[in-house]
Amino acid sequence: MVGVHGVGKQRLGSNTLLKDWEPTLADGLDRAGGSKLSPGDLHMAFYGDLFRPPGSTLAVGDPMFTADDVEEGLETELLLEWWAACARVDPAVPPPGGDTLARSPRAVQTAVRVLQHSRYFADVTLRGLVFDLKQVRRYLTDADLRAEARGRVEEAIGPDTRVVVAHSLGSVVAYEALCARSDHQVRALVTMGSPLGMRMVFDRLRPEPGAWPGTVSWTNVVDEGDVVAAVRDLSLFFGTGVAGRVVHNGSHAHDATLYLTAKETGEAVAEGLG
Numbered sequence: 001m002v003g004v005h006g007v008g009k010q011r012l013g014s015n016t017l018l019k020d021w022e023p024t025l026a027d028g029l030d031r032a033g034g035s036k037l038s039p040g041d042l043h044m045a046f047y048g049d050l051f052r053p054p055g056s057t058l059a060v061g062d063p064m065f066t067a068d069d070v071e072e073g074l075e076t077e078l079l080l081e082w083w084a085a086c087a088r089v090d091p092a093v094p095p096p097g098g099d100t101l102a103r104s105p106r107a108v109q110t111a112v113r114v115l116q117h118s119r120y121f122a123d124v125t126l127r128g129l130v131f132d133l134k135q136v137r138r139y140l141t142d143a144d145l146r147a148e149a150r151g152r153v154e155e156a157i158g159p160d161t162r163v164v165v166a167h168s169l170g171s172v173v174a175y176e177a178l179c180a181r182s183d184h185q186v187r188a189l190v191t192m193g194s195p196l197g198m199r200m201v202f203d204r205l206r207p208e209p210g211a212w213p214g215t216v217s218w219t220n221v222v223d224e225g226d227v228v229a230a231v232r233d234l235s236l237f238f239g240t241g242v243a244g245r246v247v248h249n250g251s252h253a254h255d256a257t258l259y260l261t262a263k264e265t266g267e268a269v270a271e272g273l274g
Contacts, residue, residue, distance in 0.1 A: 002156045029266040081200070116129070165192070168192075190272070
């Protein structure tokens with residue numbers, strides 16, 4: 001199996017992530033009554049370091065981003081979409097109105113303020129929120145970074161790889177990598193908390209939207225409260241062959257390890273291994 005992580009992992013590595021993913025995926029398989037996970041069964045395709053800022057300054061942590069650093073275009077569109085998605089699942093979040101949906105600096109300031117007080121983004125720092133926006137934007141618009149990230153996933157998928165499990169932005173990278181590797185032997189793609197159905201992501205996919213990554217079985221696992229997975233039903237965009245599974249991750253709806261412990265995820269993985 002190959003795991004593909006999401007955003008915010010720029011200071012970690014494949015071995016660090018395996019320490020989280022291996023036991024939680026093993027729990028998901030146990031709950032599904034499926035295959036047992038042995039050491040070495042899961043390989044992590046790591047690309048997070050491509051977003052790690054260079055160590056050329058004495059700054060501590062991520063860059064001190066503020067709302068003023070949210071760029072026009074894709075970053076603003078994604079931010080406002082997150083706001084709208086938060087309003088649909090969090091009664092405390094007011095929905096954006098016609099005036100606040102305008103792509104303006106004022107709308108950005110309002111969106112950031114609202115999101116920081118939402119249940120979903122309560123534990124995310126302002127600079128972390130903006131950094132995540134920039135990581136998504138960079139992957140979708142920086143051709144060199146995109147090629148290197150996708151190349152790492154393609155390289156990780158060997159002739160014995162049967163299942164690819166991908167979280168968040170990693171589902172976009174994994175989808176594109178599978179489409180590019182027509183010779184792969186993967187039987188199952190399991191996406192978790194995927195933004196693939198968001199229009200600003202879907203329209204920028206390479207290859208062109210609508211391609212199918214080979215003859216794989218595709219299961220999309222989503223929490224109803226996961227704002228990143230604003231479009232829950234991927235079959236609307238990729239065809240009825242995509243099976244949807246709903247899980248409940250509690251207050252941390254987008255957490256990869258909670259997705260991995262779910263019985264529904266374990267069942268999808270076990271089917272691919274079977």
